[in-house]
Amino acid sequence: MDTQEFIKIRRFIVKLGKMLHKYGTPAFRLEAHLLEVATYLGVNSSFISTPTSLTFVIWSDFHEDEYNHAARVQPGDIDLGSLSRTDELVNRLLKGELTLVEADVELTRIDGLPNFYHPAVEFFAFGLSTGSFALVMGSSFDDAVAAAAIGLIMYLIYFWSTKSKRVALMQEPLVALVAGVCACAISSLFDPDINIRLVVLSAIIIFIPGLALTIGLAELSSRNLMSGTARVMDALMQLFKLYFGAFLGIAIGIWLFSEVELVPTKAAPKYAVWIAVLTLCSALVVIFKLRIKHAPWAIMCGFIGYFGTYWASKYLEFGLGTFVGAFAVGIFANIFTKLANAPASIVLMQGLIVLVPGSKTYISLNSFVSGKDFMQTEHIGQETFVIFMSLVAGLIFANVVMPTKKAL
Structure with a gap:
């Protein structure tokens, strides 16, 4: 040569x-x-x-x-x-x-291409994703509106972080702190019926590294030990920074606006979940910068992941239900690769984002540190661990049943 x-x-x-x-x-x-x-x-x-x-x-x-x-x-x-x-x-x-x-x-x-979506579109996508996530979590319309409003502020901080290295270094605790103060302000001044901690969780869901944790575990399962370990530890540190920021923000918010008694969350009607999943997946198209021609596939993958898990959970333990959802998402992503000759990751991310237990990790961390639960959950720590393992196992089994020659 x-x-x-x-x-x-x-x-x-x-x-x-x-x-x-x-x-x-x-x-x-x-x-x-x-x-x-x-x-x-x-x-x-x-x-x-x-x-x-x-x-x-x-x-x-x-x-x-x-x-x-x-x-x-x-x-x-x-x-x-x-x-x-x-x-x-x-x-x-x-x-x-x-x-x-x-x-x-x-x-x-x-x-060198500029962002495909205008910052104004990303701005509203943040609000839609945070509000719809609150409904997916089984929350009320009041919580969803509050989370969507705070989500818009979260985008402004995110956009600022892309222009400033100093802000980028403190992005996780900063967004969580601001979300905590804003949630307390909304609860005290406008709507005392909101669940403050659930609203904060929904508002910062884009920054919670559940997806990074899942990818890290998948790398470990494929014997990429250095990358997997580094990614898992980085995700855990991000989670700790987010939780500390939220903990401090809520404390400051209570000091400024006085504490409002927690009212049990009234779940939105079941039909709202369908709309919420569609809205969440559509907003993620913008946040993940997907091309329009791949958007329908990605949204469909999100539905398959969420409702596959929902259906399976009726007959299996919740963790095993997640295995079915991850398996279905993996099969669909590999079929997409064969038909579209495009990376499976393009649609796989959408399916995983509605399955990853990043929110449950945050909830279990809150329970461990504060001793208080802001959602009705039992054995949340064990459930989170089982979900992580089920996700990785589901993707592995999907690659065995429906292998693809494409590396990406």
């Missing part, structure tokens, strides 16, 4: 790996995809991916050329639209429709 050709190949592979990591690709999928691309391009390779680092080792057949590259990177944010564009580009390269030089130029163009 010519040295100049080797340089072009390894530059492309390094750029591709950093972009896929930036878009939130799990380690086992990222490493498998890069290995597939490297093999097609005629080089040998080995990769190590963690949430904060990437290592590339690339060499030619007879070791005429060798290249090592290690990079310190920030944990990636979920950007499923850019992920699908990058995957389409790699597909065209593997089919011979693009040269390596053309693919490299196109990668740079994709990385």
Whole structure:
């Protein structure tokens, strides 16, 4: 292999790996995809991916050329639209429709694209997702309205964090603190019937790392021990920061506005849950930056996950019901991959977000620290653990029953 050709190949592979990591690709999928691309391009390779680092080792057949590259990177944010564009580009390269030089130029163009959705659309998506999540949790319309209003404020802080590194470093405790103060203010000044802690949970649900915990456990189950351990520990630290911020915010809010007696939550009608799941999944299309052509698939996956679990829970223990939901979501995602030739992650994230027990982890942490329950739950800690294991097992079984050749 010519040295100049080797340089072009390894530059492309390094750029591709950093972009896929930036878009939130799990380690086992990222490493498998890069290995597939490297093999097609005629080089040998080995990769190590963690949430904060990437290592590339690339060499030619007879070791005429060798290249090592290690990079310190920030944990990636979920950007499923850019992920699908990058995957389409790699597909065209593997089919011979693009040269390596053309693919490299196109990668740079994709990385420089502005956000597909306008900030105003993201603003309302935050409000809709937080309000609908409250209804999915079995809360009242009053709680949903309060959570939606605070969710709009949460987006303003999130948008600020994208412009300021200092705000980004304190984002988790800051959003939770502001949500706690705002919930107490709404309870004292406007609507004393809201469940303050449930409203706070719903308002910050976008920031609760239940999905990161699930991905971390999936990485551990695939023997990506470094990445899985790092991701799980990072998610736990985010959870602790969120809880401390909420704990402090509620304490400040009670001091400023006086404590309002907790009124048992009156659940919304059952039909509202259907609307709430649809609204939540539609809002997540914007938050996860999905492309419009993939939105119907993603929303359908969310329904399959939620109502598959709901149906199975009538006949099985709740944790095992989650296994059925995760299994159904995994099967659907792999079918989507075969039909659309797109990464399973595009629709899988929507299904997992309504299944992940991040909210239950927050509730169990609240019960452990304060000794108080703000929802009627029994054995919440055990239930959370079983749900996590059921999620991972469901996805593993789905990949066995309906395997897909696509790495992403």
